[in-house]
Amino acid sequence: MDELEFMRGRVYGADHDDAAPRRGRVYAELVGGPLDGLLLDVTDRPDDESRAGVALPTEIGRHGPGGRALYAPREADGRRFDWRGDIP
Template sequence: MDETEFMRGRVYGADHEDAAPRPGRTYAELVGGPLDGLLLDITGRGETDLREGIPLRTEIGRYGTGGRALYIPRPEDARRFDWHGDSP
C-alpha cells in the first residue's frame, strides 16, 4: 500500500491510531494538494469557514513545518473541499 492509499479515508488532525471517521460527525473530502484524500471534520464549523475555506496546517506542503494548505468548498458540493495553494 502506498502513502496516498494509506491516507485516504483518514481524518485530518486525528491521532494516527484512531483516524477513522466517527458516527454523528460531518466530514468533507479534501481534494488535491498535500492533504488529498483526507477527511476534514466540519461538524460545528461556522458559515464563513464553509464558504471561504480553511487553511490547514501541514508539514508536507510547499512550505514544510508551519506551512498551511488552503482548501475551499466546491460551490456545487460542500462535502468536497478543493486545494487552492499553500502558504507559509
C-alpha cells in the first residue's frame, strides 16, 4: 500500500493509531493537494467559517514544515473541500 492509499479515508489531525472517522461526527473530504483523501471534521465549525475555507497546517505541502494547505468547500457539494494552494 502506498502513502496516498494509506492516508485516504483517515481524519486530518487525528492520532495515527486512531484516525478512523467517528460515529456521530460530520466530515468533509479534502480533494487535491497534499492532504488529498483525508477527512476534515467539520462537526463543530460554524457555517460561515466553513464557507470561507480553511488553512490546514501540513508538513508535506509546497512550503514543507510550517506551511499550510488552503481548502475551500465546493459550491455544489459542501461535503468536499477543494485544494486552493499552499501558503508559508
